[in-house]
Amino acid sequence: MNILIIGANGFTGRRILNDLVAREKYNISACSLHEDILPGKGYQFIRTDIRNASGMQSLFKEVCPDIVINTSALSVPDYCENHHNEAQSININAVEHLAHACEQYGSRLIHLSTDFVFDGRSEHLYTEEDEPNPINYYGITKYEGEQRVAEYCGNYAIVRVVVVYGKAFPGQHGNILQLVADKLRKGETIRVVSDQWRTPTFVGDISQAVERLMTHPKNGIYHICGNNCVTIAEMAYRVADILSLDRTLIHPVTTEEMQEATPRPRFSGLSIAKAKREINYQPHSLDEGIKEMFS
Numbered sequence: 001m002n003i004l005i006i007g008a009n010g011f012t013g014r015r016i017l018n019d020l021v022a023r024e025k026y027n028i029s030a031c032s033l034h035e036d037i038l039p040g041k042g043y044q045f046i047r048t049d050i051r052n053a054s055g056m057q058s059l060f061k062e063v064c065p066d067i068v069i070n071t072s073a074l075s076v077p078d079y080c081e082n083h084h085n086e087a088q089s090i091n092i093n094a095v096e097h098l099a100h101a102c103e104q105y106g107s108r109l110i111h112l113s114t115d116f117v118f119d120g121r122s123e124h125l126y127t128e129e130d131e132p133n134p135i136n137y138y139g140i141t142k143y144e145g146e147q148r149v150a151e152y153c154g155n156y157a158i159v160r161v162v163v164v165y166g167k168a169f170p171g172q173h174g175n176i177l178q179l180v181a182d183k184l185r186k187g188e189t190i191r192v193v194s195d196q197w198r199t200p201t202f203v204g205d206i207s208q209a210v211e212r213l214m215t216h217p218k219n220g221i222y223h224i225c226g227n228n229c230v231t232i233a234e235m236a237y238r239v240a241d242i243l244s245l246d247r248t249l250i251h252p253v254t255t256e257e258m259q260e261a262t263p264r265p266r267f268s269g270l271s272i273a274k275a276k277r278e279i280n281y282q283p284h285s286l287d288e289g290i291k292e293m294f295s
C-alpha cells in the first residue's frame with residue numbers, strides 16, 4: 001500500500017510517519033514544505049509546497065498514493081487571524097487541489113481538522129452531526145477546507161482533533177502541556193485559562209485512528225480526541241501533580257482576564273462515540289497520555 005504523508009515535519013505528521021514506518025508493512029512517502037527535520041529509514045522524503053499545483057501533480061505522479069494523509073496546515077490561530085491570504089492558500093486552496101488530485105489518482109484522503117470549527121456555545125460534547133460555526137479565521141479556513149474535501153473527493157475521512165499533546169522533536173512547535181512543564185521546572189509562573197473546556201488529544205492516539213481509517217470503508221467526519229473534557233487550567237494542574245511540580249505557580253485566569261487577541265470557543269469538547277463504535281478507537285486517558293509524554 002502506497003502512503004503519502006503531507007506535513008511530515010509537523011508535530012502530528014511526524015508522529016504518524018514514525019508510527020506507520022514502525023509497522024514495516026507500508027510503502028511510505030513523506031513530504032513537507034522544508035527539508036526533512038529528522039531524516040530516518042523506511043520512507044522517502046520529497047520536499048513539496050502543496051500550494052504549487054504543478055509540484056503537487058509531480059508528487060502524485062511519482063508516488064501514486066493509495067492513501068494520502070494531510071496533516072499540513074497553517075495551524076497557529078493567532079497568526080491566521082492576521083494573515084488571511086496565507087491561511088486561505090494553505091488551509092483552503094491547497095486542500096481543494098489535493099482533493100482533486102486524490103480523485104484523479106483514486107487515493108483515499110485522510111484530512112486533519114479541528115474542534116475550532118465550532119463556536120463553543122454548546123452544553124454537550126459536539127458530535128459529527130453538529131453544525132460548525134467557527135469564530136476565528138483559522139476555524140473558518142479549516143471548516144472551508146473540510147467542505148472542499150467532502151465536495152471534490154469521492155473517498156475521504158476528515159479527522160477532527162483537539163489540543164494535541166505529546167513529545168515534540170526539536171524544530172517543532174510545542175504544546176501547552178510542554179509549556180507548563182517547562183515553566184514550572186524553571187520556577188516560573190504561568191497564566192492559564194480556567195473557562196475554556198477541551199478534550200485534549202494524545203498525539204499517538206491520532207496515528208492509531210488514522211491507520212484504522214485508512215482502510216475503513218466509509219466516508220465522513222470522525223472526532224478523534226481524548227475522553228476527558230477539562231479546562232486548560234485543569235490540564236496544567238494535572239501536569240504539575242503528575243510531575244510533582246509546584247502547582248501554586250499556575251495562575252488560573254478567565255478568558256476575559258487573559259485578553260487573547262483571537263477569539264476561542266468556550267467549550268469545544270468532542271464526542272468520540274462514533275469513532276469508538278466504527279473503528280474501535282480507544283484513546284489514552286489524559287493522565288496516561290501525560291505520563292507517556294514525560295516518560
Ligand SMILES: NC(=O)C1=CN([C@@H]2O[C@H](COP(=O)(O)OP(=O)(O)OC[C@H]3O[C@@H](n4cnc5c(N)ncnc54)[C@H](OP(=O)(O)O)[C@@H]3O)[C@@H](O)[C@H]2O)C=CC1
Nearest residue numbers: 007009010011012032033034049050072073114161163164
Ligand atoms: N496542534 C494542535 O493542537 C491541533 C492541530 N489540529 C490540526 O491538526 C493538523 C496537524 O497540526 P500540527 O501537528 O499542529 O501541525 P504543525 O503546524 O506542527 O505542522 C504542519 C506542517 O505543515 C507543513 N506545511 C505547511 N504549509 C505547507 C505547504 N504549503 N506545503 C507542504 N507542507 C506544508 C509544515 O511543514 P514544514 O515544517 O516543513 O514547514 C508543518 O510542519 C492540522 O490540520 C491542524 O489544523 C487541530 C487541532 C489541534
Ligand SMILES: Cc1cn([C@H]2C[C@H](O)[C@@H](COP(=O)(O)OP(=O)(O)O[C@H]3O[C@@H](C)C(=O)[C@@H](O)[C@H]3O)O2)c(=O)[nH]c1=O
Nearest residue numbers: 075077114115116161162163164176191192193196232
Ligand atoms: C500559551 C498559553 C495558552 N493558553 C491556552 C490558550 C488555549 O486555550 C490553549 C492552547 O493554546 P495554544 O497556544 O496551544 O493554541 P490554541 O491556539 O488555542 O490551540 C489550538 O490549536 C489549533 C491548531 C487547534 O486546532 C485547536 O484545537 C487548539 O488546540 O491554552 C493559556 O492558557 N496560557 C498560555 O500561556
